Amino acid sequence: MEHITSTPTAKAPDERFTGDVYLNPIETPTDPARFASALVRFTPGARTSWHSHANGQTLYITDGIGLVGTRDGSVARVSAGQTVKCPPGEEHWHGATDTTFMAHIAMVVGDTDGDGTTWLEPVTDEQYTHALNSTNGS
Template identity: 40%
Template sequence: MEVIRAPCERREAPQRRYSGVVWTGKDIVGMEPSRLRAVSEQFSPGARTAWHSEPYGQVLHVLFGVGRVQRRGGPVLEVLAGDTVVCHAGEWHWHGAAPDSFVAVMSTCETDALDVGTEWGAHVSDAEYRLPPMGAVVPRQDEDRTFQPEVCW
């Protein structure tokens, strides 16, 4: 195990990949042979990523606020603090803040063997962003599984 102390570095996200004001933290990189990459992102109200996809998918965990996510061809979904969004490998999607809320997410993905990760596309248009959001669908527990409470610290 290794603890890497990092300064509180934040940088404004590049406008070629984001719309609005977005701040990102220092990239977190797994140790070889891991190809894990993670970054924290803070979106101001209305800010969002451009369309993008990852070769092995992406997992987003909402830390605080209210956000929006959409996969290409699907509805806009509203996500809240504590929600986790799983984007499948090669699935084009975007994510960002609701129009009236900040949102912070921890974003994780893997790169391929050549260290290539996110493929970026066009910016999400205002018309796409303004589609009315649906609440996120919460899957029911499988009926053949029993709930096992775990200690939460």
């Protein structure tokens, strides 16, 4: 058994996120393991860039209210206790609403070259506003 009493909080890299986002690793795999997880905290308005995962991603919302959007325009408004599963290869983004913090545990199973994430362009302010407007009150 390994008992980890704390992990350092790091600011997420600006080239992959818009706004202030903070990460605490939970599981960083070493060979042969490929499962990785982190607690990710988004300040109001903060979000990931578009991205996909070779083996999919599971998000478990732990606090606040957020959004998860896909390229086809689907947007889910999520809150604490809910889970979202993004299938392999699906381009998506996730983040907080404009007025609330949101935190989730992000879980992925990596591939042989790392965590299997392909990072793409930032979500534009227009895309984000459209997602907010399409889920207000939902």
